Amino acid sequence: MQVLMKQTLTINQLFLLACNENEKEFFSRIKFKFGARQIENTSPSESVIKNILNYSRGLSVLKTKFTGNVKIILN
Amino acid sequence: MKAHAESDKDLINRYISGDQICLEKIIYRHKNRVFAYILLLVKDKQLADDIFQDTFIKVINTIRNGSYQEEGKFIQWVMRIAHNLIIDHFRKSKRIPVFDNSNDDFDIFDTIKFTDASIEDKMITDQIHQDVRKLIEFLPPEQKEVLFMRHYSDMSFKDIAEQTDVSINTALGRMRYALINLRKLIEEKNVILTT
Numbered sequence: 274m275q276v277l278m279k280q281t282l283t284i285n286q287l288f289l290l291a292c293n294e295n296e297k298e299f300f301s302r303i304k305f306k307f308g309a310r311q312i313e314n315t316s317p318s319e320s321v322i323k324n325i326l327n328y329s330r331g332l333s334v335l336k337t338k339f340t341g342n343v344k345i346i347l348n
Numbered sequence: 349m350k351a352h353a354e355s356d357k358d359l360i361n362r363y364i365s366g367d368q369i370c371l372e373k374i375i376y377r378h379k380n381r382v383f384a385y386i387l388l389l390v391k392d393k394q395l396a397d398d399i400f401q402d403t404f405i406k407v408i409n410t411i412r413n414g415s416y417q418e419e420g421k422f423i424q425w426v427m428r429i430a431h432n433l434i435i436d437h438f439r440k441s442k443r444i445p446v447f448d449n450s451n452d453d454f455d456i457f458d459t460i461k462f463t464d465a466s467i468e469d470k471m472i473t474d475q476i477h478q479d480v481r482k483l484i485e486f487l488p489p490e491q492k493e494v495l496f497m498r499h500y501s502d503m504s505f506k507d508i509a510e511q512t513d514v515s516i517n518t519a520l521g522r523m524r525y526a527l528i529n530l531r532k533l534i535e536e537k538n539v540i541l542t543t
C-alpha cells in the first residue's frame with residue numbers, strides 16, 4: 274500500500290518543495306503525501322545541535338597568503 | 349509565511365562578524381525542515397542526525413572560509429548541501445554493503461539486496477498489487493473512485509473534486525475513509541502486504 278502512495282512524489286519534487294515552500298506549507302504537503310503526521314515534530318537530537326555549535330566555537334580559520342585558508346579546531 | 353525578526357542574511361552577516369548566537373538562531377529556525385527532508389529520504393533517525401550534522405559543518409566551513417555568496421537563498425543552499433550528502437551516502441552504501449552479523453542465524457543471502465529486483469521479488473510485488481486491487485473492490489463506489497483517481501491516475505484533489513462534482517474537503521474525506529476501510533479490510537481478511 275505505502276509503496277503505491279509514495280510514488281506520487283519524486284525526489285526532485287520533494288527537494289523543490291523543501292526549498293521553495295514555506296515551512297508550514299512544506300509540512301502540510303509532506304503530511305498529505307506521505308501520511309507522516311509525526312514528521313513535523315521530528316527534529317535532530319539536541320546533542321547533534323550542540324556538536325555543531327561546539328564545532329563552530331572551536332573553529333578558527335587563518336587566512337594565509339601562500340597556503341590559503343588554514344582551519345584550526347581548538348577544544 | 350512566518351515573519352522572522354531578523355532575516356537569514358542579517359544572521360549570517362552577524363555570525364561572520366563573530367556572533368555565535370546567530371548560528372544557533374539560524375539552525376533552530378531551519379532545523380525541522382532540513383531534518384524532515386533528510387529523514388524522509390534516509391528513513392533512519394541516527395543516519396539523519398549524522399547527515400544533518402555534516403550538512404551544518406559544511407555550512408560553517410563555507411561561511412567561515414568566506415566562500416558563501418549571499419543571494420537571499422540560504423535555505424535553498426543548505427538543502428542542496430543536505431541533498432548532495434544524502435546522494436553521497438546512497439552511493440557509498442551501494443558500493444560498500446554493510447552486513448549485520450549480530451544474529452546467530454545470520455545468512456548473507458538474507459541481507460544482500462541486489463540492485464535489480466529478482467523474479468521472485470517482482471512476483472511478490474505483483475501479487476501485492478493484485479491483492480490491493482481486489483481489496484479496493486470492497487470499498488463503497490465513491491471511495492473507490494477517489495482512490496483510483498488519486499493513486500492510479502495521479503490526479504490532484506482539486507481535479508478529483510471538479511471531476512466528481514464535490515468539494516475538495518469531501519474528496520479528501522472520501523480518500524481518508526477509503527484508506528481507513530482498506531486498513532480494516534487488510535486486518536479482517538488477514539492479508540499480508542509486505543515483500
